[in-house]
Amino acid sequence: MRSKRIWTMHDRHICSELRTWLYATGSLTQQLTDLAGGQFRVQPTYENFQRLSFLDAQWMGMPHQHTAWVRESYLYGSEVLPWVKAKSIFPILSLKKKARIFQHIGSKPIGHFLFQRTMPSCDRRIILLEDGWTRQSCYTWHGCKFIVQETFLAEFEEFIAVQHTK
Secondary structure, three states: OOOOOEEEOOHHHOOHHHHHHHOOOOOHHHHHHHHOOOOOEEEEEEEEEEEOOHHHHHHHOOOOOOEEEEEEEEEEOOOOOOOEEEEEEEEHHHHOOHHHHHHHOOOOOHHHHHOOOOOOEEEEEEEEEOOEEEEEEEEEEOOEEEEEEEEEOHHHHHHHHHHHHO
């Protein structure tokens, strides 16, 4: 990733195994697939148009009253329970350009398209949300700006802790 900027809240409270995942560059899809021995799936839970939040609009440099296509999903590896809760926010202006493909990908991973023959620029911030440590990435891809938020769930933290002790 180019021009990566990271903002971190309470960084010292993140376990070292999870810290690696929060700060990793490249495709989380591929990284989770590798960790899970080739297993990976996306389960969309919500897809619809929403008004951008003030903070998200500000981060992308868009008017806060702007509408975006929002997709929420769970990412699964080799376990029964999901590892990651994901949320993607694609402003309408981005959907009129090359990023329009993201509105119709269903249960396909965003990373499959995002990192195919390209390394988009990315600004990132790490925050603690109710469901767990979260990385929010604001990508610029083929002139389109959008946000991908990935919350690493407790089940994932337990899995990588066990893997670390092996």
